[in-house]
Amino acid sequence: xxxxxxxxxxxxxxxxxxxxxxxxxxxxxxxxxxxxxxxxxxxxxxxxxxxxxxxxxxxxxxxxxxxxxxxxxxxxxxxxxxxxxxxxxxxxxxxxxxxxxxxxxxxxxxxxxxxxxxxxxxxxxxxxxxxx
Numbered sequence: 001x002x003x004x005x006x007x008x009x010x011x012x013x014x015x016x017x018x019x020x021x022x023x024x025x026x027x028x029x030x031x032x033x034x035x036x037x038x039x040x041x042x043x044x045x046x047x048x049x050x051x052x053x054x055x056x057x058x059x060x061x062x063x064x065x066x067x068x069x070x071x072x073x074x075x076x077x078x079x080x081x082x083x084x085x086x087x088x089x090x091x092x093x094x095x096x097x098x099x100x101x102x103x104x105x106x107x108x109x110x111x112x113x114x115x116x117x118x119x120x121x122x123x124x125x126x127x128x129x130x131x132x
Contacts, residue, residue: 004028006079009129012044016064016074024050027058033112034105034128035060041103041114043074043131076102080127090124102132 001007008025015023025031027049035047045063052058065073081087089095089106094115097104104115108125118125 003079003083004031005034005128006082008034009077009079012062012064012074013077016072019066019070020064022061022063024059024061027060030107030112031060035062037103037105037112037114038062038131041131043103074131076132077129079129080104087127088125089127091119091122092124094119094124095127095130097130098132102130105129105131 004026008031011023011025032047032049035044038044039046043065045065047060047062050059050061067073094106095104096102096115105128106113106115106118106125107128108118108121108123110121110123112128113121
């Protein structure tokens with residue numbers, strides 16, 4: 001697999017569209033940080049790391065979140081920076097998603113953070129994805 005982050009986002013997008021209560025994703029520390037931000041911003045109900053079983057890799061189990069009438073909390077999630085075309089922004093160029101209603105997730109020299117946190121910290125970085 002050439003882009004594990006895109007695979008993670010696609011699994012989440014497909015599970016939300018199919019109205020699954022949870023989705024399992026192969027684990028990595030980078031993906032755990034993205035899941036932490038998604039939980040912190042209220043897009044998912046929670047996540048936990050499931051230890052490896054014999055013959056199976058370690059996974060991240062993400063509990064998806066839906067509204068009171070079953071509406072999707074995540075209406076869109078897209079990969080911005082890809083292996084074939086990286087997207088970097090400076091501290092003054094951090095994009096806003098839907099005029100501030102969505103969330104940009106960046107990887108910076110200070111770790112993985114939201115666009116709002118990056119602006120507060122005064123750092124730029126690689127734009128991983130947008131969530132709305």
